[in-house]
Amino acid sequence: MKIEVTRPVGEIVNEIEASIPVFEKMHIDYSFGGNRTLKDACYLAGAPLDQVIVLLEKVSENRQERADAKDWRHESLESLIDYIVERHHLYTWTQLAYLNNLAEKVSLDQGTEHPELVELHWAIKNAAKEIEAHLTKEEELVFPRIRAMARAKEEGKLLDEDENKFVPEQRPLQVLAWEHGMISNDWDDIRAITHDYRVPADASSAVKELYRGLAELELDLHRHTHLENNILFKRAIEMGLID
Template sequence: MTVAIDKTVRELAVENPASTRVFEKLGIDYCCGGNRSLREACENANLQFDQVLDSLEKADQATRGTQKDRDWQAEPLTSLTEHIQSTHHKYTREEIARLGPLLEKVCSVHGRNHRELLEVREIFKGLAQELNAHLMKEEMMLFPYIVRAEAAVAGNGPLARAPFGSVQNPVSMMEHEHDSAGNALRAMNEATNGYSAPADACISYQTLYQALAAFEADLHQHIHLENNILFPRAVAIEKEC
């Protein structure tokens, strides 16, 4: 693959899933802010465009001849919604339940000397509440409708009108909530200097920061799959019904 420099970050992430690992490592937003060109994204992140381009080429070359990441553009939407729920939704819920108490523990010991922990705790609390409600809305309302729309296009009966009207309405709401989650992740990342534990950090403190960094990376991938693949395809398939 020769990286097309005129494409957006979103388009590159969709066409070559291996590129998302490069973007994640370099701090390039490929989920909520993926509509920027690669050059613009590099400028915003203070990165050398040619070096990023080289990293993307190497990531693609490394996957040649190996089992590549699953191409969700080619998979049924039903399979994609199942994957998001069983992988990302499950992980998010489990980590929210684990990280809340761990944050409290670390704050009680280190919060006096590291005030940024208190800021992270408050941000995470708000994010956890928003995400729990967000996941429920997707699982109870949006995803089942997408599955029914796909079935209707396949000839398995007509698609009943949804109470929310067009699928674009809940999609817009979910995208707005994704933006809010992205802002919360960014704020925690900045408050912790990229989750860099201080010299006096205990094992729990270090574990917390490692887990928060992993939580951020997974949520980026989660949002990417929805914003850049699931939602556009859902809007398109509804028009075929």
């Protein structure tokens, strides 16, 4: 497949799922900034465009679609919301609580010799607070609204007053997308404190576990945010359900 440099990175991921490891490896943001062209995203990440194109062409040629892989651009919005909540939100809730506790523990046990662990605990606590408020807003206000609007549209009905009270603010999807950016900034702090999750030579097993868990959660947040920013929100706006 020919890779066009003017194509948004989020669209490239929709087309070639196997491009995700390439983007992750080169630290190219495909989720929070999925609207950027490949050229701009590479420039921002300081990644050599030519090399990225070669890698993308390679994975595109060698890709084998999984039999159960879904193209979320063409599934119902309701099933996409179910998938996001069951696959990504549940994991994020559990993992955040676990990592926050673990960070508190290592900060209390080892913070005197390793002050960066105290700083890390604060950064995780701050990120967790913002992410949890964001997930709650999606689950309790915005996703039910999208579901109701999608159903009403399918049935050719208008929403009644009661159903219209779901969303508390103007342009809720733009607010959520803005919050994704804030979460990405929070995670930059975590990356900076951990030096990109590079475990110190004398780290305890609890610190190793913490770094590993943070790196895993970040990868999951990228996929999760990609599905929301670049597919769910985009489709809901295009269908005129919400903005």
